[in-house]
Amino acid sequence: MSARRIAFRIALRRVRHDRRRTLGLTAALLIPLTLAVALVTLRATGELPQDIRVAAAFGQSANVLRNHDLVSEQGVEQAMAGAPGALAKAAGKDIEVHAEVDGRLPVSSGGLQVDSFGYGLELDRPVHRGRFAMTGGRAPRAEHEVALSSAVAERLRTEVGDRVRLGKGKTDVEVTGIAAIPTDTLRKFVLATPLTVAREAPSPSSAGQGGSVAGGQNSTSVVWFTPNAITPETAKAMAESGWRSEPRPDSVADSDNSGTLLPQESASAWILGLVVLVLGELGLVMGAVYAIVVRGNRRELGLLAAAGAGPKTRRSVITHQGFFVGLIATALAMAIGVGAAWLLRPWAAERSGEIWGTLRLDTTATAVLAVLGIVTPAIAARIAARGVGGDVVAALRDQAHFETGTPRRGQVLLGSLLTCGLLLITAGGALKAAFTVMIGGLALVIGTGMLVARILPSTGNRADGFPLMQRIGARLLARSASRSATMGTVVASLTVLAGLVLAAMGGLTAEVGKTYRPNSPEGSAFAYATKMPQTSTVAAMADALGSDRLVFMTLAAPPVPRTPTPDGSPWTFWGEFQTTTQLSEDRPTSVMVVKEADLPALLDRAATAEETRTLAAGGAIVMDKRLAPGGKVALTAPESPVTGAGQPQMLQVSLDAVVSQSRSDYRSFPAVYVTTAGLKAMGGIEQPNSAYFYLPKPAGSISTEQEDRAREVLASDIGSGYFTLEVERGPVAAEVLRSTTVGSAVALMLVAATLAFLTVALATQEMRPDLSALAAAGADRRFRSLLTGVYAGQVTLLGVGMGMVVTAAVTPALLAALEVGWSLWPWLGLAGASAGAVAAAVLAGWIGGSRVTTLLRAVR
Secondary structure, three states, X not given: OOHHHHXXXXXXXXXXXXXXXXXXXXXXXXXXXXXXXXXXXXXXXXOOOHHHHHHHHHOOOOEEEEOHHHHHHHOHHHHHHHHHHHHHHXXXXXXXXXXXXXXXXXXXXXXXXXXXXXXXXXXXXXXXXXXXXXXXXXXXXXXXXXXXXXXXXXXXXXXXXXXXXXXXXXXXXXXXXXXXXXOEOOOOEEEXXXXXXXXXXXXXXXXXXXXXXXXXXXXXXXXXXXXXXXXXXXXXXXXXXXXXXXXXXXXXXXXXXXXXXXXXXXXXHHHHHHHHHHHHHHHHHHHHHHHHHHHHOHHHHXXXXXXXXXXXXXXXXXXXXXXXXXXXXXXXXXXXXXHHHHHHHHHHHHHHOOOOOOOOOOHHHHXXXXXXXXXXXXXXXXXXHHHHHOOHHHHHOOOHHHOOOOHHHHXXXXXXXXXXXXXXXXXXXXXXXXXXXXXXXXXXXXXXXXXXXXXXXXXXXXOOOOOHHHHHHHHHHHHOHXXXXXXXXXXXXXXXXXXXXXXXXXXXXXXXXXXXXXXXXXXXXXEEEOOOOOHHHHHHHHHHOOOOOOXXXXXXXXXXXXXXXOOOOOOOOOOOOEEOOOOEOOXXXXXXXXXXXXXXXXXXOOOOHHHHHHHHOOOEEEOOHHHOHHHEEEEEEEOOOOOOOOOOOEEEEEEEEEEOOOOOOOOOOOOEEEOHHHXXXXXXXXXXXXXXXXXXXXXXXXXHHHHHHHHHXXXXXXXXXHEEEEEOOOOOHHHHHHHHHHHHHHHHHHHHHHHHHHHHHHOHHHHHHHHHHHHHOXXXXXXXXXXXXXHHHHHHHHHHHHHHHHHHHHHHHHHHHHOOOOOOHHHHHHHHHHHHXXXXXXXXXXXXXXXXXXXXXXXX
């Protein structure tokens, strides 16, 4: 029988005989490999084909046509009726078109109203196939039928067959189905026929019929889908009549990456980086574990050497054990990972806001992971078995110095790892390559672990001042420096990866916070309406929002124009006072008329004597010092509204002002306030059809149900198309950071506990003399079990400390690669996760230590 076959059979017998060890080694490899398989499978399943993405935007049309001038001149319904004729006249031939009417279309039911978007189209037509997916029921086919998105249906608590009310309508319509956009299932919308949306959604404002702040918010648009191909010559002829043609593309970009925190890099770069990180992590785990296995099998390997087996054969025994464990773990990981991906697919699709199809495997990435799962433990075992060709007599005596090292080679490897790690970190930071930085950090962790392994033996005598339990654990740590350092290195590598992810998320979250412009102060509600509600409605809206601090404001406007509107109807809006200094292009700085009693709610504090005195004297309070240079705020308003071409004459007014705060960066929250005294000094009046409401952050947060209830209260009085209500809940990046922190903490504690259990279980042979001595000295079982827990906790603490140091060294380069700033919160999260990992390791070590004491009794 050949030596290779002998080694193969011995390794197979050891794997079958030492079932607990095999189970532990398989678990160490199974956890990260299963996660990798599940993530790769979910990623492949979540990649929507381009034909689905194109169909979600264009259906099956060859071109999408728009004519804004036609819609604004004739109105939505007339434009829909006259479009075929106008298009045929412009193109010189008949073109088949099918209209889709889009606009804001709130939905009400059961005292709640959801501010949704309306899509009016005949979904059963072939040209619209793929625009929406019906997840329940059927598409609407008549004017009294609608389909709701799942987000709207959940907030209104409605199902197929229920009745709801649309927009400004007073009659109920039937819900015939639940619909979704394949690329954005989180959007709030309602499907109806084109005529239904045209009638129920607000129409574009005309002169004298809308306010500047609310203007453009409620406009309805029409697009026409055509299955006919349009040549460039025809498109050019159509453009002369205001028609714009958009041909069907071959591909479209992802639906919306605004909420994505990580930069969009190529898929191959992400896969390569993940493969390298998984390879490094698996190598660390298996290398650490097999280093313990080799030391635990000293006597057995010595017997093989005495029987004539050469170093190569003895190394093959360990290598084949790694191969068998990798084969078992990989097979289980493939089955469990794919099963987990199947179970997680609905949840992941919901979180991503897309409709995923059946489970799909990424054959290339899965094959690479399979090869890594089998080969990596074999390579790690081979490296760990390099010392089995050492002192055979020492091995037969079961002495610890069986492995003989080469100090010079170890020093070269240590220097190489530290140097390469620093170079990769520096290069990654300079080249803006985040994965290069992370790979360099992993190399730096390994080098740091080797350095710690050289330092640990000299620390045993420095623990004399510790309590007994900690002193014994520290001496065990120093005595088994190689084992402690290798297991600590694994914990350190996970700590570094978690720390870098948290640091990146924290920096990216901070960047989102810098660019994000809130609508109003955090947790508050702000609304404006182009119709004046009744006093009872304002009180009911405050009650729905759960507070009695609702502030009512009106818009300061110039006197009513003496000239009539172009159509002879009464003026409902003719202009407003604004500051001549603008804070930004998209933020009008209107002047609000408030009551002095409402100042504490607006300012979030009591008004000062100077502020009260200024308002009483006809002055203004400004919330941004840029608006009142020199203590004066300059205001302007049109002397007469613009109804055609030309510029109106402007009124110019200057008021004394007191600066209440230095800066205001809100999108809609007013920045200039006057009382009736200031309005009189301006020579203006209160705009009779513009109402503004502000609710400071209540004691508890405003729920979506309260928001929907307040919206329905306001809509029942003035109608759905005449107001906007928003609750400021901030960017979603903070929620992503919190979930990432929790996930990293759970992963860190899980792996730390697993490694702690393996450390104790596989190190029984080396710890047995110490525990036997303690038992002979009278230490009970509880004390010995607790000692193993303390030792496991110290190993984990060593790894966490190494990881924190390396994370602190690598983080600046990673933040430079991502071009983001530093944040404190990720470090607090990492510290909490690290503390939890140490606690979990102590508990796992204590549980595993009970097995050690049982073995001691069996030995006796």
